[in-house]
Amino acid sequence: MNQEWDIIVVGGGITGAGIFRQSVHLGYKTLLVEQNDFAWGTSSRSSKLVHGGLRYLKQGKIDLVRDSVLERQALLAELPGLVNPLNFLIADYKGQSPNPWLLRAGLATYDTLAGKWDHQWLSRNDFIMAAPHLNREGLTGGGRFTDAQVDDARLVLRVLLEGEAEGGTLESYTKATSPRREGDRTHLTLENSRGRFEVSARVVFSATGAWADQFSEHRPHRLRPLRGSHITFPGWRLPLPCALSFSHPDDGRPTFLVPWEGASFCGTTDLDHNHSLDQEPRIEAEEVKYLLRGLAFAVPHLELQARDIIGTWAGVRPVLSSGKEVDPSKETRDHALWNENGVVTMTGGKLTTFRLMAGEAMEEAAMYLPAPSRRGLFTFAPPTLLEGPVPPHLAQRLSGRYGAMAQQVAECGDLSLIQGSWNVWAELVWACRAERVYHLSDLLLRRTRLGFVLPGGGREHMEPIGKICCKELGWDAHRWKSEMEDYIHLWESAYTVAEGALW
Ligand SMILES: Cc1cc2nc3c(=O)[nH]c(=O)nc-3n(C[C@H](O)[C@H](O)[C@H](O)COP(=O)(O)OP(=O)(O)OC[C@H]3O[C@@H](n4cnc5c(N)ncnc54)[C@H](O)[C@@H]3O)c2cc1C
Known part of the structure; x- marks a missing residue:
């Protein structure tokens, strides 16, 4: 060094x-x-959206939204398989803000700034067909538009x-x-x-x-560190054909329901994080209750409860402090x-x-600095065309996630899915070999996201994961046992709702 x-x-x-x-x-x-x-x-703890932030239009931040949506379009073009289009539905309820005309104007502006036209206004009936579990009381219809999603x-x-x-x-x-x-x-x-x-x-x-x-x-x-938390459900328990946005009944804050990697999550909260930054941030009971109240309003017939939650995560926003005691969201x-x-x-x-x-x-x-040897912003390596019997959707996914290394990833192990996730076993082998994995939590929370989308943080797959780690990382049985214990302790304390915490 x-x-x-x-x-x-x-x-x-x-x-x-x-x-x-x-x-x-x-x-x-x-x-x-x-x-x-x-x-x-x-x-690794964001809402996984590559977006302009429709709500910033309301605050008049046209430059911010324009830069973001143009960058979104560039990332979609450069990183297919990693940054993917995401359909969004935004519900309109009688008497709720913003009013439908403002929302329609917002969607048109959003697309104009991005230089594309991919949104529409849905009648109440069409909206119900697109989002059958959504609360219908007072629903007048809503907008559909596209943003993008990423594995952060x-x-x-x-x-x-x-x-x-x-x-x-x-x-x-x-x-x-x-x-x-x-x-x-x-x-x-x-x-x-x-x-x-x-x-x-x-x-x-x-x-x-x-x-x-x-x-x-x-x-x-x-800075004013503000925490935002999410709760995750199995895809079958909160079925989402696309992402949904609605105003939270408590405070009108936009709340998202998003399908991701086979699971569905709901987020987010926005409150002062008064804990040491050296500890993993975690969701608190009040936040779980707030998000469940949002779900009870948005998808009442699904009757989602704390016991349906399979995972959680919390992140801390590095937000500039105004120095005043204003609402965090302001x-x-x-x-x-x-x-x-x-x-x-x-x-x-x-x-x-x-x-x-x-x-x-x-x-x-x-x-x-001395003058640079090159100018302009960097771009990503072009997508890799994989050889061999790799299904097209997996080929695109591997190319997006691993760039020029995608072919080597596809050749280093089993290409079958890890049940319950969208990852294949070869990705674990590759991560251990080439992606600086030092701890099991690196592998399950960031190289792959198994700890975010599988019940129990992926506990049921520990035996084959252990075999891969021991072979590729040279861990002995003692190291594996202590890594597994540390991971499970971490997952239970920061990536799920602690048993009994809500009652
Ligand atoms: C709940 C939530 C949802 C969000 N959703 C979205 C979204 O959907 N879309 C979007 O575009 N943005 C979103 N954001 C914002 C986005 O996630 C953040 O702006 C972004 O991740 C911040 O990245 P960063 O690299 O600045 O900070 P971080 O990712 O926190 O990185 C800072 C790093 O510095 C390291 N570090 C600190 N001190 C030291 C030191 N002394 N020595 C060495 N290393 C150090 C830390 O360990 C840390 O890894 C969201 C944020 C939150 C909290």
């Missing part, structure tokens, strides 16, 4: 991944360090690994502290299981998300860029616009 770095990026979420990828693309010698696993922070942690991995293939250096489980400027270089202390290292670069990027205040030399209070969702004496911080914003944010951050840092 002790090399003459041009750039060191701190934080391996989507913001750091984008800056790392862009920096390598421009020809700089770049190191990225992440204190935990890649995508361990908010970037896989997007981070794809960006990072393409940057590494082009010459960048990655280190996970490495914490950076004490940023300080000496002469024309910024110094950092790095710490991992191999020891402590002093390193320096022409410029350091802090892409530390909700940790940005903590990482900064002067420990300011610029705080701006814009990103922030601070340039402080050789440390450039990029935080806030959205997953969707990570590439634009990376471009902006690199421009801000130009004052510290």
